[in-house]
Amino acid sequence: xxxxxxxxxxxxxxxxxxxxxxxxxxxxxxxxxxxxxxxxxxxxxxxxxxxxxxxxxxxxxxxxxxxxxxxxxxxxxxxxxxxxxxxxxxxxxxxxxxxxxxxxxxxxxxxxxxxxxxxxxxxxxxxxxxxxxxxxxxxxxxxxxxxxxxxxxxxxxxxxxxxxxxxxxxxxxxxxxxxxxxxxxxxxxxxxxxxxxxxxxxxxxxxxxxxxxxxxxxxxxxxxxxxxxxxxxxxxxxxxxxxxxxxxxxxxxxxxxxxxxx
Amino acid sequence: xxxxxxxxxxxxxxxxxxxxxxxxxxxxxxxxxxxxxxxxxxxxxxxxxxxxxxxxxxxxxxxxxxxxxxxxxxxxxxxxxxxxxxxxxxxxxxxxxxxxxxxxxxxxxxxxxxxxxxxxxxxxxxxxx
Numbered sequence: 380x381x382x383x384x385x386x387x388x389x390x391x392x393x394x395x396x397x398x399x400x401x402x403x404x405x406x407x408x409x410x411x412x413x414x415x416x417x418x419x420x421x422x423x424x425x426x427x428x429x430x431x432x433x434x435x436x437x438x439x440x441x442x443x444x445x446x447x448x449x450x451x452x453x454x455x456x457x458x459x460x461x462x463x464x465x466x467x468x469x470x471x472x473x474x475x476x477x478x479x480x481x482x483x484x485x486x487x488x489x490x491x492x493x494x495x496x497x498x499x500x501x502x503x504x505x506x507x508x509x510x511x512x513x514x515x516x517x518x519x520x521x522x523x524x525x526x527x528x529x530x531x532x533x534x535x536x537x538x539x540x541x542x543x544x545x546x547x548x549x550x551x552x553x554x555x556x557x558x559x560x561x562x563x564x565x566x567x568x569x570x571x572x573x574x575x576x577x578x579x580x581x582x583x584x585x586x587x588x589x590x591x592x593x594x595x596x597x598x599x600x601x602x603x604x605x606x607x608x609x610x611x612x613x614x615x616x617x618x619x620x621x622x623x624x625x626x627x628x629x630x631x632x633x634x635x636x637x638x639x640x641x
Numbered sequence: 642x643x644x645x646x647x648x649x650x651x652x653x654x655x656x657x658x659x660x661x662x663x664x665x666x667x668x669x670x671x672x673x674x675x676x677x678x679x680x681x682x683x684x685x686x687x688x689x690x691x692x693x694x695x696x697x698x699x700x701x702x703x704x705x706x707x708x709x710x711x712x713x714x715x716x717x718x719x720x721x722x723x724x725x726x727x728x729x730x731x732x733x734x735x736x737x738x739x740x741x742x743x744x745x746x747x748x749x750x751x752x753x754x755x756x757x758x759x760x761x762x763x764x765x766x767x768x769x770x
Binding site for chain 1: 667668669686688689690691692693709711714716717719720741742743745747
């Protein structure tokens, strides 16, 4: 037993702290469902590749962690961005931790968190279901524009378009309260997120996340991931506030939004 | 199943160390205040974002305090083979973890061990809540 833990630990080191999610023991898991994942990507009625499935997304608590492939070598901070990064600990002491308040994690922390995500896809929509806080995010792909004068929000508003067989998702109208990752790299309300999804075969999506945020970074930067289909995992309810003793008992303060992110 | 769970505990423990900059952890608990608690389980709150296990702990003078210790996320624990009743009221456990910063009898559980050496739950604060 002990030896197995040691072996497991060594394996983890070799993997560079990739996703810690175990996948194989959930009830209903089917070995057959995961077989032959190298066959061609499934197609939507319109002939485009479907991104549908439960995906074993990459756990990425720090986008600059070189142990995790696809990382960003160096974040090109503006002066404002650098100050935001360096003051994150003191900001949380005074303004509270938004995730500790069970507020939405936003796109990148939902994508790169420890909990699974599912994509539902048809001709006109791609829907991301995040187990983290039982959140959803709908991406219209029917050619509609962004909604005029929509108030900003945690996940912002997204639209999708096809570039050949790659789905390109643009997201704007962010409230600027979310951080890029667990460790707290900053972003502002001026950020634009560009994601690409390319289903290279039945079992694999190549995903990119690009942040363009001139208030925080002097140039756009991109994180690249490979997601593996995870048919044995079923998303479960995540009612974040039901047992949030950290907030109930005052160890985490009620969140006060920053007032300088526009 | 058990081997997988043990592997996962190894993973979770290492992750907790590697992600020492986890901000929810740092806001609540003090990595410089390790604590080892042995006591009888009085309640298990199986809920999000983390499970909590409560236990009566007797100090050197015989005084009993009820400690609450934060564990992992319930869905992740479930997928790793643990169940809501894997730990029962009355079980004696030893918890190794870190005290909370607020002075209450609270801790973040790094390891929960039964008298026969088997480990239960754990995996706390190893990532986003």
